[in-house]
Amino acid sequence: xxxxxHKHENPEPLSLGRPARxxxxxxxxxxxxxxxxxxxxxxxxxxxxxxxxxxxxxxxLGELVSVPYIEFVHPDDRVATLAxxxxxxxxxxxxxxxxxxxxxxGSYRWLQWNVVPVPEQEMLxxxxxxxxxxxxxxxQLQRYAAEISDLYNNAPCGYHSLNPDGxxxxxxxxxxxxxxxxxxxxxxxxxxxxxxTLDGQKRFPELFAGFKRRGWVRDLEFDMVxxxxxxxxxxxxxxxxxxxxxxxxxxxxxxxxxxxxxALERAKDEFLSMVGHELRNPITTLRAGLSLLATGKLGELTxxxxxxxxxxxxxxxxxxxxxxxxxxxxRLKLGRFTLSRQSCDAALLVHQAAxxxxxxxxxxxxxxxxxxxxxxxxxxxxxxxxTLTNLLTNAIRFSPKDSVVKARVAPQSSGxxxxxxxxxxxxxxxxxxxxxxxxxxxxxxxxQGQGGLGLGLAVCRGIVEQHxxxxxxxxxxxxxxxxxxxxxxxxxxxx
Numbered sequence: 283x284x285x286x287x288h289k290h291e292n293p294e295p296l297s298l299g300r301p302a303r304x305x306x307x308x309x310x311x312x313x314x315x316x317x318x319x320x321x322x323x324x325x326x327x328x329x330x331x332x333x334x335x336x337x338x339x340x341x342x343l344g345e346l347v348s349v350p351y352i353e354f355v356h357p358d359d360r361v362a363t364l365a366x367x368x369x370x371x372x373x374x375x376x377x378x379x380x381x382x383x384x385x386x387x388g389s390y391r392w393l394q395w396n397v398v399p400v401p402e403q404e405m406l407x408x409x410x411x412x413x414x415x416x417x418x419x420x421x422q423l424q425r426y427a428a429e430i431s432d433l434y435n436n437a438p439c440g441y442h443s444l445n446p447d448g449x450x451x452x453x454x455x456x457x458x459x460x461x462x463x464x465x466x467x468x469x470x471x472x473x474x475x476x477x478x479t480l481d482g483q484k485r486f487p488e489l490f491a492g493f494k495r496r497g498w499v500r501d502l503e504f505d506m507v508x509x510x511x512x513x514x515x516x517x518x519x520x521x522x523x524x525x526x527x528x529x530x531x532x533x534x535x536x537x538x539x540x541x542x543x544x545a546l547e548r549a550k551d552e553f554l555s556m557v558g559h560e561l562r563n564p565i566t567t568l569r570a571g572l573s574l575l576a577t578g579k580l581g582e583l584t585x586x587x588x589x590x591x592x593x594x595x596x597x598x599x600x601x602x603x604x605x606x607x608x609x610x611x612x613r614l615k616l617g618r619f620t621l622s623r624q625s626c627d628a629a630l631l632v633h634q635a636a637x638x639x640x641x642x643x644x645x646x647x648x649x650x651x652x653x654x655x656x657x658x659x660x661x662x663x664x665x666x667x668x669t670l671t672n673l674l675t676n677a678i679r680f681s682p683k684d685s686v687v688k689a690r691v692a693p694q695s696s697g698x699x700x701x702x703x704x705x706x707x708x709x710x711x712x713x714x715x716x717x718x719x720x721x722x723x724x725x726x727x728x729x730q731g732q733g734g735l736g737l738g739l740a741v742c743r744g745i746v747e748q749h750x751x752x753x754x755x756x757x758x759x760x761x762x763x764x765x766x767x768x769x770x771x772x773x774x775x776x777x
Contacts, residue, residue, distance in 0.1 A: 329347070373401050517538045621661075639674045650688075694768070749769050
């Protein structure tokens, strides 16, 4: 389409009486500007263009002014461009309008326009800037954002973030699908503690407070409650996000479905429980036979035979303890561990446990000291004696010869405190919580080669917690350990 003959290519702007030097400076600025400067008419043609247009688009200035400028606009942008041009004829400014212009090689460049209309002259004075690189960067960011959003929402694990009050501020589609909620039902409305079982509600406040101080947690197990009321076992790992002042802002948490692992653990626990029960009968028979041999009623043994018999008796006793611990541990895990609680004298229970381990202490060259103040305790006496016996046995095993193991009990305002104190190898700080877990032993004690499966302290913790009490250890490597546990004094304080 050729332009009308009465139009003039690149007309010089009117000087309006300005001095020639000023005109020269304006003209020089027009020529050297890196922005795309132009004067266009209301008729849709460029009147004057600066050389930057040739650099940006590849067309000569003559080619650009020879046809309506709309011919260079991308087809998808023409409607918006014509609408903007019509608005300009009313005298309204255009600021940061964007469209695409075709280059001579067929590609397109993004231009951003600022235009001032002069209706009385039917002219437009405009400056355009090539923003193609910005658009490309924006598109790349959008692709990255879409990819990150896809990874976040469709990950095989759950993701969520909690604010300082424990309220959900983010949650991904995977976790929403697991729980059966919509995002608008969770974000800004639900706290994490609202979506866990009663046990989790009791544990969460203390754990969350510690997390906000420390900044991370690993492998926390919770039972979350779906919208339909069913339970979803999960494992959670989290890191904290702080502001520049060190104030907690939110968490970044990954959530893993623990259903299959829980089912596998339960199957394993059922198997171990069955094996433990099956082992008890033959071990009992073996103990009875060895005890009968030791009496000499089946004939006298040679000194070597007596020595071998003694080893067999000790190994059988150790095996019995291991099997009993394994059975008790599985009962605790499977919820089959029952207590026959009654009001007991705590001092009497400590003395009973001390009497039970006295032969072991005497053989190891350990002196037992009992300091027991009479105090009522609401407990299963056999299980408390079992716990004390286990703690005293451990203290004797890991204490040097000619040292002292102390057993203490004293009433407190919140219950009764039991303590077993030794002068053994001690427990490193990072293991003082872990020693109460199944199959875990402190490095120093394991190095002594005393054997065992690491179940005894786990059983102790299970028994104490079944009573509504708490058990802990205070220790320094090389300076001994103090194992303590507290129990309620009355049924009303029973946990």
